[in-house]
Amino acid sequence: MKRKDTVKLISADEMEFVIDKDAAMVSQTIRNMLTSPGGFAETELGEVTFPEISAVILEKICQYFYWALQYSRGKETEFHIEPELTLELMMAANYLHT
């Protein structure tokens, strides 16, 4: 996979998640960061740091991105959310416009 087709999402605890750009763009916030003109660091490097999102939550969010891609292609499965993650995940979702 070519490097430009992926992005690196970095959690508050500095865990790095490399995922397809297509998947990351499910988030309106990330899409804006990656596509806005004007040479933002995120656009240049293909890296986004989330100082307020923990690795556990960021991992779940990445799972959601891929799930959403499949869903929109017709694979309508259920997305499981662990009860203990719900609140934190929801706040991240709010931030990410996802």
Place this chain on the structure above:
Amino acid sequence: MGGVCSRKRDQQVVEDGMRRGVSGRYGKSGSSKWLLTSFSRPMVVHQPGLAICPSLMELCIDKICEDINQYSSFTMLPKDISQQIFNKLVLSHLLTDVFLQKFRDCALEDVWLGEYPGVQDSWMDVISSQGTSLLSVDLSGSDVTDIGLGLLKECSSLQASTFNHCENISEIGLKHISGLTNLTSLSFKKSAAITAEGMCAFSSLINLEKLDLERCTGIHGGFVHIKGLSKLESLNIRCCKCITDLDLKAISGLNNLKELQMSNSNITDFGLSYLRGLHKLVMLNLEGCNVTAGCLDSISALVALAFLNLGRCGLTDDGCDKFSGLESLKVLNLAFNNITDACLVHLKGLTNLESLNLDSCKIGDEGLANLTGLSLLKSLELSDTEVGSSGLRHLSGLTHLETLNLSFTLVTDSGLKKLSGLTALKSLNLDARQITDAGLSALTSLTGLVHLDLFGARISDTGTNYLRCFKNLQSLEICGGGLTDAGVKNIKDLPSLTLLNLSQNCNLTNKSLELISGMFCLIFSSSRLVVVFSVFQLSCFYERCALVMDFAFCVANAGLNALVSLNVSNSNITNDGLPYLKPLKNLRSLSLESCKVTAAEIKKLQSSALPNLVSFRPE
């Protein structure tokens, strides 16, 4: 069968803003007859082939609602998120007094609990804990009492409050509202609590822009208390029988009024003379009032007036010459009056008119000659008039017409070619027995038609060939009895069809269902609307459902044949035909009354194949 055949009833027209009537794109023919509709029409746009993915936010909110017992409080969440959770619980009817406690001090902005079951004083404590964050509250139909209402005093930022038919609120409770001076909108429909004295509580609401006291029975004499509400723009006192001319005197100083609705009250021409100074008034609804054309003197003074409803006022031609002065009018409703062609002469100069309702007036062909200059007309109601074919020539130049109702007129096939140039037409009602295939053949140029009502027309299988020209048709009714399965073959190819009524065609068999099932159906009908409308509006809605039988809404999408609702009542359909309907996965409304179909079999079909079917007959 009577109910199935006849949709023509003496129906009370109730309106919620006249402007809507003109733009009701999805108005069913039966109800669009009533120019002024009583409810807005929510639309659901479905994108076929593209599953709409729930957002992570929605999934989380669903999850929280599912595990609601595990949370003790939502105060730690940002208020917009707790608001979403709250709304979801209300929408899914999961909110109870116990769960409500979790929203204490959540800084919610909107608490919309109108018609929500179980709402009472014990809920008010948590509601008032939202404090100054609370901007709008709806407690319509609740058991909340004066004590509960008193708790809202803390919520001094409230801008919109709705307490329609709260039977346990009395005059004493109203006093608590008087401190909510940020209120811009207040609604107390159908409230016995509002008395003339009680209205004293409104006098301090200086920011009020909108006051709704519809169906309040005790407000006569109370308007002196709202004299000083100089920002008031909209006042609704429809169906307040107690209102008399004297009340209008008190209203006369509300110089900012733009909208005044007082249909079905006891006011007379004299009372209206008090309103002459309302120079900003745009909309005046006097439907069903005891006024005569004499009131036009006063109305002429309302220079900004664009919407005027004088339906069911018992107007005669006497004094109708005053209509000529109302040149700024855009919408005029004169339905169900005793006016004749002699009155129409005076409408000649109203060249700004976009909508004219002459339903059931005593007008005929000659009168229509006066409409030729009303070139902006988009909507014309001529139902139940003596208009015949020769009058239609006067309409041929009205090229902006989008809606034309000629049901129950004397118009015959030979006249319809006069309409062939009205290519802007979207909705055409030709529900008249004398219309036949020949008439339909003259209309093939009207390719923009979205709604075509041929309910009682005698259309045969041959006539259905002409329907092919109407590729944009979303609703179609042909119930004259002349169709067989062969005719349905032509109908099944209409790509946008969403609502189909073929009842009363006794010869239709299961074969028709087989043909129809080629159409995928998407329906949005009554049950979904329950959430949207207040009880009062809902009663109107059901009234109309009865009227139209197969009432439903939908939106067609390019590329998908989207049938909305299916009615093949009084035909030869049997239980054996029902399996053909299986592909209609989105079917929500199905009427097979007076067929050899049993409710039990429909229920079977519903549970096995039609999960979205919410309304069916027989039931």
